[in-house]
Amino acid sequence: APGFIIEKGSKVIIALPGVPKELKYLLNKKVVPYLKKRFQLDQELITSKVLKVTGIGESKVDNQIKDLIKETINPTIGILASPGDIRIMITAWAKSEREAETLVRPIEREIRSRLGNNIYGVNEDTLHGVVTNLLNKRRDTLSVLETFSGGELTGRLQKSPLSPLHESIVIGKKEQILSFLNKKGPALEINKKTAEYLAKKIKRKGNSSIGLALLGTLKTAENGYNVDAHVVVSGENINGSYGWKMGGDLPTLQSRSATIALNTLRLALIS
Template identity: 30%
Template sequence: MKATIINIGDEILIGQVVNTNAAWMAEKLNQNGIAVDLVLTIADTKEAIVDALELAIARTDLVLITGGLGLTKDDITKRTLTDYFGMELKFHAPSFNNLQQLFAQFGRTPDDRYKVQAEMPDGAKVLINKVGAASGMWFERDGKVIVSMPGIPREVKYLMKYEVLPNLKMQFQFPSIMHYTVNVTGKGETDLAEMLTEFEQKLPSNIKLAYLPNSMIGVVRLRLSAYGEDVMVLETQLDHYIRKLPPVLGSLIYGEHKDTLERVIGQMLLKRKYTLGTAESCTGGNIAHKITSVAGCSAYYESSVIAYSNAVKRDLLGVKQETLDEHGAVSEQTVIEMARGTQKLLNVNCAIAVSGVAGPTGGSPEKPVGTIWVAVTENERIYTQKLQLGKDRLQNIERTTTIALNLLRRFLLDDLSNEAE
């Protein structure tokens, strides 16, 4: 079965609201063996709704519509669909009873104005929305299913989970789909594709490999998707190919599914009973932000020093003035002293220190924008790396954060051997 998702709303088209419904719905449909063929975002007009609906019905078997089911004048979806399917609106008592129950939770009673909300197309299957005022509507034509839901994400999720998907499963049979995601950093999409050429060539026709790069932070997700009828066969088959990825990619893999570098590093530090501190110049606290986004990080993370000025580098972290004078703030020597100073100041086993030119200005011929030095430590050991990134300030901050975290991960794994002294 192929599906179209139609999201209605001028607020989405003008960028006032982010369309989270489409991504969530597509994920859930895919998990249930339904392939999304088309996603449309359209205006709150009758012409746009009808045009999108006809395109969707011609191309796919299932059409899921969100938005435009409120009481204001711009909410015209219900009337448009009622006319399109040649039906009439009639008062639907169960929908009004649901509305009364919702109001009762707040000590209120819906007046006659809200009876319009309970008018539903006579001939459509009504999907009671227990977390919102607007019921969903299920239409069928020539074997095609068209479902209309309100646009509020919480209500979309309720109706999809408790009404739409259960009804689809009762009416249709879907193939099984299984996914496995590997998270990789240190190589770009092109390099990874070259490394995995032979691996991809040996994949059976029912297993696909997708590359999902996030160039802003420098991470690529590799997703293996297996399609078939027998879940147990798919599990065995997918597991066979999952095991073949680590020998090819090695330490480029830092996790699976929703793992993040900061979470993986936290687990490594906890296992070793290590503590961590950070000293950041050009990243301005972004590394600390990532680390502290993980619940329970207080068990291993001590603090961060935002050493943006040379004075802070010198007076708080103990970077020698002669180091700054001779080599500058953006240098290997400086980040080494920043890292060592962080260990001493915070009494931690491990430290991350960064200093560089994030941009878009401030560079020089010797140290152009995007020149950044990183140091990571584990007790007495220390490792440094010079980065040459681009001119986009935000991307430089995000990429440096990813690289610094990954360097610490690899250093703890003994995957980096060149030590700076």
């Protein structure tokens, strides 16, 4: 993906690709050296802190902090968006790391006060890593049943060697869901009630403290698929649910749905 730097008088516009690896490489190898030379910052330190956001869209994040973006000069604030995940980068320059942290801290505090629990982590944190840590801290175990997401959720939960995942079942066909439900016939209602039943059943089957069901049906559409989906979290003194409709290509739908499921679980764990 392309990036560019435009100079006009004392003003500079820098555009970088949103792909994390490309962005980090260009930022460290090109942008930071350029800024140091352009603004004679060789004697100063540039440091950044990233707040990671999920559960709300880029436009809503921008609307809630646009005054800070506009008015704050040092540190600067930027928004980087990717499917299901938004990064808010706070960048400060100062003569020492302590001074830079002093500049970043009040801005971070203000952003957190506005976005609340939509912020799930910082810097290198991942959503599945945060969820794994929450589960382990509570000494909870998890069993998962997922359908149209094709194992995307299970794959993320298994990335940590400390994963508390007891059991996972990935069901691809309606007949398999009916079999799991011990039902016969073509009727299968894709709704919150069915997802609740599945979450409770997978919890019992996996002998875990929490069950999660990610249930949905895919229908072909002009530019890919549409999905009508529900996620339910069920456990002792912990419950959460979310329903949504979404369209797009299959990999995107599966990835975003796994993100929604993880975030629903995270919110249930911290509520």
